[in-house]
Amino acid sequence: MTIDTQKTAPETKAVPETVASAFDEFMEAFEAFRETNDRRLADMERKLSPDALTVEKMERINRAVDEQKRLIDQLVLKKARPALGSGAGAAEPSEHKAAFDLYVRRGDEGGLRDVEAKAFSGATGADGGYLAPPETDTEVGRRLAAISPIRSLATVRQVSGAVLKKPFAPAGLTAGWVGETAPRPQTNTPQLAELSFPTLELYAMPAATQALLDDAAVDVESWIAGEVEAVFAEQEGAAFVSGDGVTAPRGFLTETKVDDADWSWGALGTISTGQAGGFRPSGPSDTLIDAIYALKAGHRQNATFVMNRKTQSEIRKFKDADGNYLWMPPAGPGQQASLMGFPVAEAEDMPDIAPGSHAIAFGDFRAGYLVVDRVGLRILRDPYSAKPYVLFYTTRRVGGGVQNFEAIKLIAFAA
Structure with missing residues (x-):
C-alpha cells in the first residue's frame, strides 16, 4: 500500500x-x-x-x-455584537427609550403616545405599531452595514419621505476656461433628467417568551436588533443584487446590459469572457484585466470585485506570467481578500458561473449604487397570534438602485 x-x-x-x-x-x-x-x-x-x-x-x-x-x-x-445585558453602568435611558421599553415588555402604550404628542409625530402607521427609539434604529443600521455586502460598499442616504428623487445631467455640465478679464460666453442650458428611488417595506417578526421580556437584566432593544439584523441583511443582499424595483429595491443585475463597446447612459457595460459558462482556457485572467481598465481612472481607484464564494474559489487558482497568485488572502481577521490589488467583496446572492451569467461585478459602488433608508424602525407588539409567545412585527423602509451607470462593469460568461 x-x-x-x-x-x-x-x-x-x-x-x-x-x-x-x-x-x-x-x-x-x-x-x-x-x-x-x-x-x-x-x-x-x-x-x-x-x-x-x-x-x-x-x-x-x-x-x-x-x-x-x-x-x-x-x-x-x-x-x-453588544451584550444583551443592560448593565448597572448603562446610561440613563431617554424618555422615548424608557417608554418604548415599557411597550415592548408589558404592552403599555401610554408613554409612547405622550412622546409622539410632544413631538407632533404621527408615528403610528396604518398597521399600528410605534417607532423604535433612534438608538435602536441606528444600531440596526450599523449592524446591517457590517454584514450586508452591497450596503457596506454603496452610498447610503436617509430620507423622511417615501421617495428620493435625484436630478442629473446625462450629457454632463458645460464648463470651459476663460481669461481673467475676458467675457464669459453663455453656456448651453443643461438637459436634466431624474432618477427616482422609492423606499419599500422590509419586515421581520421575531418571537420572545414573556419570561425573557420580564427579565430586567436583558436589553430587549438589543435583542430585537440582533434578531432582525440577519434576516434584514439577507433580504437586502438579494434585493441590491437582483431586486425587481417593484416589491424590493432595484438590483444592479436587473438593469439593462450592453456590450461595453456600445455603452451608453442607462445601461451597465459588460465584458465577455469569450467562452460560455467559463473563462478562456488560455489567459483566463485577461478578462479580469479588461474589466479593470474598462472603468475610468477616477472610479477604478475606488473599485471592488463583487462575487460569491464559489466564483472566488475558481479565481483562486489563477496565476500571472511570473507564477504569482492573483488572489491573495486577507491580511488579517475581518479584512477583505484581494484580486489583482483590488478588494473582493463576497456577495452570496451573485449568480454562479454559468452560460450567459454575470457572476462578477467590478466597480466603484460608492459612486455607482445608492441605498435609501427611510428614517424610522416601526415595531408592533402582538401577544395574541402565537401564544404563549409575543411577536414583534418589525418593519423598515429601504430603497436602492444604480445612480451612476458608468461606475460599474459586469463580466459576462458568454462567447
Whole structure:
C-alpha cells in the first residue's frame, strides 16, 4: 500500500473559539491549497492533464478555505455584537427609550403616545405599531452595514419621505476656461433628467417568551436588533443584487446590459469572457484585466470585485506570467481578500458561473449604487397570534438602485 507523505488537507478540528485561531487555520488551509494547485499545474505541464487525485485533493482544500473564511466572518460579526445585558453602568435611558421599553415588555402604550404628542409625530402607521427609539434604529443600521455586502460598499442616504428623487445631467455640465478679464460666453442650458428611488417595506417578526421580556437584566432593544439584523441583511443582499424595483429595491443585475463597446447612459457595460459558462482556457485572467481598465481612472481607484464564494474559489487558482497568485488572502481577521490589488467583496446572492451569467461585478459602488433608508424602525407588539409567545412585527423602509451607470462593469460568461 502506498502512503502519501505529501501535505494533505488539514484534518477536521474542533471549531476555533477565537478569531485569531480561526485565521491561523484559514492561512494553513490556503498554504495547503497553493502547494496542491502548484502540483496540479506542474502535472499539466508535464503530462498535459493533471492527476485525478491531485485535482480532487485541491478541490477539497479549496472548499476548506471557503469554510474557514466563512467561520472567520461569523466570529468577527459575533464579536461586534453588544451584550444583551443592560448593565448597572448603562446610561440613563431617554424618555422615548424608557417608554418604548415599557411597550415592548408589558404592552403599555401610554408613554409612547405622550412622546409622539410632544413631538407632533404621527408615528403610528396604518398597521399600528410605534417607532423604535433612534438608538435602536441606528444600531440596526450599523449592524446591517457590517454584514450586508452591497450596503457596506454603496452610498447610503436617509430620507423622511417615501421617495428620493435625484436630478442629473446625462450629457454632463458645460464648463470651459476663460481669461481673467475676458467675457464669459453663455453656456448651453443643461438637459436634466431624474432618477427616482422609492423606499419599500422590509419586515421581520421575531418571537420572545414573556419570561425573557420580564427579565430586567436583558436589553430587549438589543435583542430585537440582533434578531432582525440577519434576516434584514439577507433580504437586502438579494434585493441590491437582483431586486425587481417593484416589491424590493432595484438590483444592479436587473438593469439593462450592453456590450461595453456600445455603452451608453442607462445601461451597465459588460465584458465577455469569450467562452460560455467559463473563462478562456488560455489567459483566463485577461478578462479580469479588461474589466479593470474598462472603468475610468477616477472610479477604478475606488473599485471592488463583487462575487460569491464559489466564483472566488475558481479565481483562486489563477496565476500571472511570473507564477504569482492573483488572489491573495486577507491580511488579517475581518479584512477583505484581494484580486489583482483590488478588494473582493463576497456577495452570496451573485449568480454562479454559468452560460450567459454575470457572476462578477467590478466597480466603484460608492459612486455607482445608492441605498435609501427611510428614517424610522416601526415595531408592533402582538401577544395574541402565537401564544404563549409575543411577536414583534418589525418593519423598515429601504430603497436602492444604480445612480451612476458608468461606475460599474459586469463580466459576462458568454462567447
